[in-house]
Every structure is written in C-alpha cells, then in structure tokens.
Amino acid sequence: MNPQTTSPPDADRARAVKRRLNVATVVVTFGALAFGYDTGVISGALPFMTRSTAEGGLDLTPTTEGMVTSSLLLGAAFGAIIGGRLSDRHGRRRNVMMLAFMFFLGALGCALAPNLPVMLVCRMVLGFAVGGASATVPMFIGELAPAERRGPLVSRNELMIVTGQLIAYVSNAIIGLVSEGGHAWRLMLGLATIPAIALWIGVHFVPESPRWLVSKGRGEEALEVLRLLRTGDPRPEVGEITEVVEETTRAQSDAWGHLRTPWIRRITLIGIGFGIVIQLTGVNAIMYFAPTVLMSTGMGTQASLVATIANGVISVAAVATGLVVIGRSNRRTMLRIGMSGLVISQILLGLAFLLPEAPWRGYLILLLMLCFLWFMQMFCSIVFWLMMAEIFPLRVRGVAMGIAVFCQWISNAVVTLCFPILLDAIGMRTFFIFAVINFLVLLWEQKYLPETRGKSLEYLEEELASGSDAREPGPLSIG
Incomplete structure (x- = not known):
C-alpha cells in the first residue's frame, strides 16, 4: 500500500485526538476558572459590602470582612477532603458535575444574600466547590492526558486559576465604574454563575477517567475512552494502569x-x-x-x-x-x-x-x-x-x-x-x-x-x- 494513502488518515486521527484532549482540558479547567474568579472577586466586592445597609451594603466591620472572606476558605478545607473522597467513590466526571452545581448555587446565594448569616453560609457552600475543584480538576486532567502531555496539560489548571482571578479584577473594575449604587457587589458575585453553568454543560461531553474506570473493574469502558484520547493501541496503557491501581491499593492499605x-x-x-x-x-x-x-x-x-x-x-x-x-x-x-x-x-x-x-x-x-x-x-x-x-x-x-x-x-x-x-x-x-x-x-x-x-x-x-x-x-x- 502506498504510504501516502495511509498518512492523511493517521494525521487526521492525531488532530482529532489532540482536539478532544484540548476540549476536555478546557472544559474541566472551567472548574479552576470558577475557583480563581470566586477567590478573586471578593477583593472588589468588599468596599461596597462595607457600606451601610441603607446604601446597599451589608455594613461590614473589619472583623466581619475577615469572616466573609475566610468563610470560603473554611469551606474549601472540607471540600478538598470530602470532594476527593466523592471523586473516588462516584467518579471524576460525576463529581465535577456536582461541583458545578455547588459553584452555581453558592454564587447565586452570595449575590442574593439579604444579610451576613446567609452570606456566610453561601460563601461556605462556594468554598466547598472551590476546595473540591482544587482536589479533583488537576487529578482528572492528569488521568485523561497521555504521559508525554501530562505536565503541560495539568499546568493549565494553575494558569486558569490566575486567569479567573484576572477576569474577576477586570469585571470588578468595569462594574465599579458603571455602577451608581452600593449593590454593585451583588453583580460582581453573581457573575460567578457563568463559569459554573459552562462547566456543568461542558462536562457532559467529557469522558470519565480511565484510571477510575479501571479501579472499579470497568476495563472495557476504560479501553473505549483511551481509544478516543490516544493515537496508538491503548491496550498496553490499560495494563499499566491496572498494575498501578493494584500497587497503589496494596501500598495504601495501611x-x-x-x-x-x-x-x-x-x-x-x-x-x-x-x-x-x-x-x-x-x-x-x-x-x-x-x-x-x-x-x-x-x-x-x-x-x-x-x-x-x-x-x-x-x-x-x-x-x-x-x-x-x-x-x-x-x-x-x-x-x-x-x-x-x-x-x-x-x-x-x-x-x-x-x-x-x-x-x-x-x-x-x-x-x-x-x-x-x-x-x-x-x-x-x-x-x-x-x-x-x-x-x-x-x-x-x-x-x-x-x-x-x-x-x-x-x-x-x-x-x-x-x-x-x-x-x-x-x-x-x-x-x-x-x-x-x-x-x-x-x-x-x-x-x-x-x-x-x-x-x-x-x-x-x-x-x-x-x-x-x-x-x-x-x-x-x-x-
């Protein structure tokens, strides 16, 4: 067979695989983008939230400013622990869907919060999603990516976090310039629902982690996922994943x-x-x-x-x-x-x-x-x-x-x-x-x-x- 007749299909397949990996990485890192936005947006919202309730704020003091800001981080501490366990139990993909819903719920609740107690509760819900994303997103990307591209693809997680913070600062500045009232902070916090919606929709088109599928005894499904994300024969990789899963299970049993x-x-x-x-x-x-x-x-x-x-x-x-x-x-x-x-x-x-x-x-x-x-x-x-x-x-x-x-x-x-x-x-x-x-x-x-x-x-x-x-x-x- 003439090599020229086989190279275009191979090249097309390589491009298709690269495109699928890039799309999966972009979609999953919307979790990191939401993480970055939600941690950065509070910096611009606080000056408006410290105003009196008559001016549209929450009448925050230095102490309650610290409480509002740190409540997200307290939620994130538990989100990182519990989110990782949920990811192991129910799968990376399903866990990311759950986190997207919590991002949306927490952001909407913060934007509509009528008083300080409601704000603190909603910030903790949002924090749980942030912590869960910090534990799940890089792991999910690392398990989808081939070894030779794992480093660059996983590194996009950190880049998306700081990009989310940059977007928060820019949107804060724009809202601060065009807004005439003290309610500007509600719009700032409410915009966090957009990456949450994008994450929830997009993750429906991302395959499950092959490593998690193997750990649950679903090797055939893992093989099908890897056929979509690899240019070569994925069967040896499934064998390697199986060995690593077994070794890790033995090593961490006690x-x-x-x-x-x-x-x-x-x-x-x-x-x-x-x-x-x-x-x-x-x-x-x-x-x-x-x-x-x-x-x-x-x-x-x-x-x-x-x-x-x-x-x-x-x-x-x-x-x-x-x-x-x-x-x-x-x-x-x-x-x-x-x-x-x-x-x-x-x-x-x-x-x-x-x-x-x-x-x-x-x-x-x-x-x-x-x-x-x-x-x-x-x-x-x-x-x-x-x-x-x-x-x-x-x-x-x-x-x-x-x-x-x-x-x-x-x-x-x-x-x-x-x-x-x-x-x-x-x-x-x-x-x-x-x-x-x-x-x-x-x-x-x-x-x-x-x-x-x-x-x-x-x-x-x-x-x-x-x-x-x-x-x-x-x-x-x-x-």
Whole structure:
C-alpha cells in the first residue's frame, strides 16, 4: 500500500485526538476558572459590602470582612477532603458535575444574600466547590492526558486559576465604574454563575477517567475512552494502569499504620508544614484585600479597582514564566529566590506606608505589591504545588496529601480572617510582621525541605528512607 494513502488518515486521527484532549482540558479547567474568579472577586466586592445597609451594603466591620472572606476558605478545607473522597467513590466526571452545581448555587446565594448569616453560609457552600475543584480538576486532567502531555496539560489548571482571578479584577473594575449604587457587589458575585453553568454543560461531553474506570473493574469502558484520547493501541496503557491501581491499593492499605514509621512520619509532617507556611507568606492578604489596602493610601474606590487589574496581569505572567523556569531550576533554589523577594518586598511595603502622603505614594505601594506577587507566583506557588505531588511516599500519599491540603486551606482562612483586623489595629505595620514570618519560613524551608528535581518518586523515597542528604538535585538533573 502506498504510504501516502495511509498518512492523511493517521494525521487526521492525531488532530482529532489532540482536539478532544484540548476540549476536555478546557472544559474541566472551567472548574479552576470558577475557583480563581470566586477567590478573586471578593477583593472588589468588599468596599461596597462595607457600606451601610441603607446604601446597599451589608455594613461590614473589619472583623466581619475577615469572616466573609475566610468563610470560603473554611469551606474549601472540607471540600478538598470530602470532594476527593466523592471523586473516588462516584467518579471524576460525576463529581465535577456536582461541583458545578455547588459553584452555581453558592454564587447565586452570595449575590442574593439579604444579610451576613446567609452570606456566610453561601460563601461556605462556594468554598466547598472551590476546595473540591482544587482536589479533583488537576487529578482528572492528569488521568485523561497521555504521559508525554501530562505536565503541560495539568499546568493549565494553575494558569486558569490566575486567569479567573484576572477576569474577576477586570469585571470588578468595569462594574465599579458603571455602577451608581452600593449593590454593585451583588453583580460582581453573581457573575460567578457563568463559569459554573459552562462547566456543568461542558462536562457532559467529557469522558470519565480511565484510571477510575479501571479501579472499579470497568476495563472495557476504560479501553473505549483511551481509544478516543490516544493515537496508538491503548491496550498496553490499560495494563499499566491496572498494575498501578493494584500497587497503589496494596501500598495504601495501611496508610495510618505506615505513619508510625519514623522517616515516613517526618517527611509527612514536613509536607504538611509546607502547606501551612506557604499561606503565612501573606499572599492572599494582597489578593483578597488589594483595593482595601490601596484605598487606605487615599486612592478612590474606582481607581483602586482599576489598579488591582495589574495584580491579575502580573499573576498570569508570573505563572506562565514560572512554568518555563521550573523545568530548568532546582526547587530549593527557586524557593530561596522567591522567599527572599517576599521578605524584601514586604519590608519595603511597610516602609512605603511610613512616607508622607503624596499622590505618587499609592502607585509606589501598588508597584511593591506587584513585585511581591511576581516572586510569589513565579517561584513559591509553582514549587509548592509541584512538590506536593512529589514529596509524599506512595504508601501514605492519599492520606498525607489530604491532610496537607486541609491544613493549607485552614491556615489560609486564619490569615485572611486576621488581616483586616490587624490592618484596623496597627495599619500597614502588618507587613513587617509578614516579613519576619517569611524570613523564618525561608530558614525552615532550606533546613527541612528535600530537593526533588531530577529524582523519580521511587529514588526520592529510597533516599529519604536511608536518611541520606536529600537536599541535593538528583542524577537525572545533572548535565
């Protein structure tokens, strides 16, 4: 047979497979987009919600501002734990449908909330969806993608989160400019229903995870899914998935018992600690309260909302750059650079607020906030999520990851609750507190966190078990 007659069908099939994978990834990452929008939109809504009820607000105080903002994060802590279990029980696809419904219900409830108690309940519902998406979306994409495309496709999750935040900042600014009343916050929060609807509709056209199907003994269905998403014969991959599922089931059959092993308990506690300290950086104090901070410099409400768009632009650019850099750099080196940048930025932020009032002072503070975000998003956030997938031994990975993510969301909620209260009590000296904390975190990370670059998960586990120095890059990164 003439090769020219067979190549076009093969090329057509490859294009069709690539298109299906891209469509599935875009649809599933609408969950990450909703995640980003819902965590970013509150920054623009708060200045309107602090107005009196007569002006259309909820008459929020610094304490209730922290409660409204942190209630989503508290819900997310439980969503990450429970959502992961529901995903294992009912399937990734069905779980994403459920999360889309909760995104819609929570966003609509927040937009229509008549008082503070209803707002808190709806924010927790929304938070549950955010936490569930943080646990399910990257896993779902990773199980649909072929090995050679898994990294780039899964990385789109983080990019969609910061894109969602950017969209929130832009829509906040537009609504703030055109709205004449205090009810602008309702429209800001209500727009979150759009990605929720898109996610619910789109996921009906996405196949179930082949790995989950195999884990439920539905190998033939997994084979049919892989025929849609692979260019070659999918039968060997089904065999590999079956082996991995069986190995994981055996390894994690006594996960809590394995935690009694000293080196496993130590690395698990280090990973959990990393999940806590990454939130003590204060990044979400800036992401959630940027307009509030800028308004304290004398900048108007509308001007602060427009200026906050720069936060979203810098976050997207920093994550995109970090995705390129991380493949060529050691994890510990990136953390060292990132945390040093955070400490310097926060010291300068605290000093900037001590300057005499002037029209340019607000823009200087905005510039320093952007420097902080660049170091955080490009270096620290990227490394955190990657190391969370690398650091835990297989036999306790599910339990340890769940605990670490839960603790991360809880520490996020604590910082978010305390920030407006500290801001009201001691003003921008709060940033000096963050600078001291981040300096201590830098010392902790460099002392305890292992280097995972260039090491297979099996090699890293052997290194940690033997007690050898795991702070150097592995053999795969040499040369």
